[in-house]
Amino acid sequence: MKSVKYILLISILLLGIVFLATLPGTMRKSKTEESTTASASSQTSEQSSVSLNTSVADGSSAIVVGGEPESSASSSSGGGDAAVDKNEWAFFLINQTHPLPDNYTFERKAVQGKFEMDARCADYMINMLADAKKAGVNLNIVSAYRSVEYQQTLLDNDTKKYEKQGYSHEEAVKMASQAVAIPGQSEHNAGICADILEAGSYSLTEDFEKTDEFKWLSENAAKYGFILRYPKGKEKITGIEYEPWHYRFVGPYYAQKIKDSGLCLEEYYEKEKGTN
Numbered sequence: 001m002k003s004v005k006y007i008l009l010i011s012i013l014l015l016g017i018v019f020l021a022t023l024p025g026t027m028r029k030s031k032t033e034e035s036t037t038a039s040a041s042s043q044t045s046e047q048s049s050v051s052l053n054t055s056v057a058d059g060s061s062a063i064v065v066g067g068e069p070e071s072s073a074s075s076s077s078g079g080g081d082a083a084v085d086k087n088e089w090a091f092f093l094i095n096q097t098h099p100l101p102d103n104y105t106f107e108r109k110a111v112q113g114k115f116e117m118d119a120r121c122a123d124y125m126i127n128m129l130a131d132a133k134k135a136g137v138n139l140n141i142v143s144a145y146r147s148v149e150y151q152q153t154l155l156d157n158d159t160k161k162y163e164k165q166g167y168s169h170e171e172a173v174k175m176a177s178q179a180v181a182i183p184g185q186s187e188h189n190a191g192i193c194a195d196i197l198e199a200g201s202y203s204l205t206e207d208f209e210k211t212d213e214f215k216w217l218s219e220n221a222a223k224y225g226f227i228l229r230y231p232k233g234k235e236k237i238t239g240i241e242y243e244p245w246h247y248r249f250v251g252p253y254y255a256q257k258i259k260d261s262g263l264c265l266e267e268y269y270e271k272e273k274g275t276n
């Protein structure tokens, strides 16, 4: 009996020793955890403030620094959403059935030489011309903003040309207006388009589509917000002959959508806004 009691006592003592030996260990461990958590959180806030600063200066490098991918991602994507400018002011029709309002006014800005456009889209054109040049493509504007008065002169000249060929005045006006829009019905009057050719050329002919300049425009114009306004095969809808040289500003957002859709502006506009 005595030996049994002795063994029990020793066991209790051993258990006690084991318990005491473990206790400081767990305490030490939890302390270590605390300090790591504290240093980790201070690191995180430091890093996230760095990444925020970086995303302001250069959004693309935020991920590289990225202490907190979630917060930097949401802040940059939030900013991205707000930054999408649809240029709604430029998303409208000007054609035979949608003339410009009489009181339509806008500020103009030079885009190349004497040629001017609506100041709200002038920089898009300026950037496009500059980037084309960097790519070795010399785009040359031959017409941009035209006053309503000048538009009338153009139409009169073209009408006379057809009258000389023996057409009646009415027929001549109808034929002329296929190539030269009636004043107030031309995008040139609104300063939102430009006729662009290769450097050194001044003749608006379908041959322009064979040039490197046309190829570059076909690939890149949408990025700068411009569409080929009078495409081949859409003449009956636009009411204007195929014009590979005429580029109309609708903003990069709509330009890409229109390009991808394969529709002309009349068709796309109807789909988006309905007829009016």
Ligand SMILES: [Zn+2]
Pocket: 143, 188, 193, 194, 195, 245, 246, 247
């Ligand atoms: Zn034009």
